[in-house]
Amino acid sequence: MSIIGLVLLAVLWSGVVWAAAALICRMQPSPKAAQAIWRGAALMMVAPFAASLIVPSLPRMAGEALPALPMLDPVFVAPAGAVAAPAAATFRLPEPAVIVLCILIAGWAVRAALWIVSQVRLQRIKQYAFGSSNSVRHWAEAVGLRHTPRVRFHRGGQAFLAGLFRRTIYVPARLAFDEDAYHVVVHEMVHLKRGDLVLRPLERFVADVFWFSPFCWWMRSQLDYWREVVVDEETAELVGDRIAYARTLTSAARLSRLEAVLPVAAFTLKKEGTLKMRLNELLSEPARRPKRLGLAIAAALALATPLALAQGMAIKGTAASSGAAYSHAVLDKAKITSSFGLRKHPTTGEFKEHTGVDLALKEGVPVYAPADGEVTKSAFDDGYGNFVEMTAGDTTLRFAQLKKTKVKAGDAVAAGEVIGLMGQTGKYATGPHLHLEVWRDGKAVDPQTEEGLVLASQLVEPPRAPRVPKPPRAGDATEPVAPAPPKQPTDVEAEIPEADPIGYLEFPEAVPAPPAPQSASAPADGCKDTDRRTAESILSDVRLEPVKADSGRSLRAAPPLYPRMHCIEA
Numbered sequence: 001m002s003i004i005g006l007v008l009l010a011v012l013w014s015g016v017v018w019a020a021a022a023l024i025c026r027m028q029p030s031p032k033a034a035q036a037i038w039r040g041a042a043l044m045m046v047a048p049f050a051a052s053l054i055v056p057s058l059p060r061m062a063g064e065a066l067p068a069l070p071m072l073d074p075v076f077v078a079p080a081g082a083v084a085a086p087a088a089a090t091f092r093l094p095e096p097a098v099i100v101l102c103i104l105i106a107g108w109a110v111r112a113a114l115w116i117v118s119q120v121r122l123q124r125i126k127q128y129a130f131g132s133s134n135s136v137r138h139w140a141e142a143v144g145l146r147h148t149p150r151v152r153f154h155r156g157g158q159a160f161l162a163g164l165f166r167r168t169i170y171v172p173a174r175l176a177f178d179e180d181a182y183h184v185v186v187h188e189m190v191h192l193k194r195g196d197l198v199l200r201p202l203e204r205f206v207a208d209v210f211w212f213s214p215f216c217w218w219m220r221s222q223l224d225y226w227r228e229v230v231v232d233e234e235t236a237e238l239v240g241d242r243i244a245y246a247r248t249l250t251s252a253a254r255l256s257r258l259e260a261v262l263p264v265a266a267f268t269l270k271k272e273g274t275l276k277m278r279l280n281e282l283l284s285e286p287a288r289r290p291k292r293l294g295l296a297i298a299a300a301l302a303l304a305t306p307l308a309l310a311q312g313m314a315i316k317g318t319a320a321s322s323g324a325a326y327s328h329a330v331l332d333k334a335k336i337t338s339s340f341g342l343r344k345h346p347t348t349g350e351f352k353e354h355t356g357v358d359l360a361l362k363e364g365v366p367v368y369a370p371a372d373g374e375v376t377k378s379a380f381d382d383g384y385g386n387f388v389e390m391t392a393g394d395t396t397l398r399f400a401q402l403k404k405t406k407v408k409a410g411d412a413v414a415a416g417e418v419i420g421l422m423g424q425t426g427k428y429a430t431g432p433h434l435h436l437e438v439w440r441d442g443k444a445v446d447p448q449t450e451e452g453l454v455l456a457s458q459l460v461e462p463p464r465a466p467r468v469p470k471p472p473r474a475g476d477a478t479e480p481v482a483p484a485p486p487k488q489p490t491d492v493e494a495e496i497p498e499a500d501p502i503g504y505l506e507f508p509e510a511v512p513a514p515p516a517p518q519s520a521s522a523p524a525d526g527c528k529d530t531d532r533r534t535a536e537s538i539l540s541d542v543r544l545e546p547v548k549a550d551s552g553r554s555l556r557a558a559p560p561l562y563p564r565m566h567c568i569e570a
Helices: 003-025 031-051 096-127 137-143 181-194 196-209 214-239 242-255 274-283 293-320 529-540
Strands: 150-154 160-162 168-172 331-338 341-344 351-354 357-360 366-368 373-381 385-392 395-405 418-422 433-440 443-445 456-460 544-549 552-557
Touching: 003 031, 003 096, 003 214, 003 293, 031 196, 031 214, 031 293, 096 168, 096 196, 137 181, 160 181, 160 196, 168 181, 181 196, 181 214, 181 242, 196 214, 214 242, 214 274, 242 274, 331 366, 331 433, 373 395, 385 418
Parallel strands: 150 168, 331 456
Antiparallel strands: 160 168, 331 357, 341 351, 357 433, 366 418, 373 385, 385 395, 395 418, 395 433, 433 443, 544 552
């Protein structure tokens, strides 16, 4: 299951949980029961992800084996001095899973930014608030609080409770000289007694995490509404006058101005229509609660709990097989002779897709497992030769052209364990090399772009195509340049066998440079300056070209393009 599957699962599960809670609440439970139902729905939303930490994962279903793609094309290992054709630059769209993950991270970043903005606004309101000389200790004792919270007035429009260590009730200044202010203070004290100062951020956390699900936002609005309804009921009982408290709600909603984006619960909810619903719950007679409400809640829990546990097991299994954890190089040292992607066929010249990379080195060097995994195949194929196929998470790796395999199907291998020896056992192989493929979700992946995968501890990349020098302009006197001595082979190139069936270029020790021309003012042989410049231009046309010999390739000087010229005495 990919990240897209997890997102779809979260949306579907939130819809099921929300529908079940809404269906139960249609049976007209009490405000406290309704609040408990929606809190249970919020817990059920995160239950599968919490269960994935403790429950065992579901047994992994074996996927279809990758088809043994026949390597009908001859595997050509480029010589050490050959120049690889530059690959055409192509633009590739990122994977859908990467796009979805970026969108999720962007949404979480927006939610975090809004929280920071709300904290800044809250601190600004606290900064300009002023204290009150009236004592509310008797109300704190009536509510049942051990410590009396402070009461401060602010210029904003909403009453709220804030402060984890120093609990403070903030009342709008417009209500400072109104008798209804005590109703607001008692309302916030009831919030403090019920622990809503701590529980409210946790309840809203569900919508912040699953911001992409509209059902989680509906759960959040229901939690905010029923929280206030429960507190309204307890406050009305404390003040002893439901009608007076209802009038306080109405006047507070009329005089107060809603603050935008505050990380605290306000006395008046922002959603339109909630005030009317609260007044109806407050002034209406308690309805008769149906006896089958408890049975409905028990049935919902009986169905939701195993579903949540099953999802947790599936999520844990997905996390366990999400990807390969590479911790070891495939080879100690190697040279890339053929890259992934579209390439020109070495013999026919056609452009065909290459589903892996070819790494050349001498025959018999060990090939290591780059990650912990399980061997699914260890067999022989005409195109691949001896090959090993292993799975690591949701990634499948195939190692072909092995001289000998060291593991068998069903073996559990650890990172760094030798799984075979490099060879050239394929039908069309022309040199010792390792053909490495990486597969995920039925698609071939470029091993060079696989995150964390190290092809070799010492890797020699193919050289770039050399720049062609510009031809000299007519009339320019150019000095003959002696060809540079050949580059000393590296450790990797030195280990490539000399008697390779491909036939590598053999460079001579050095090519003697032509003698430097003497000064034009004092010619030694009596040649004219014009004739000498002509001779120099002829020498500059001498080039080296490869010539196929019986014993291999060598370099020799090509004959000049012009006939031999002799100096003629004036």
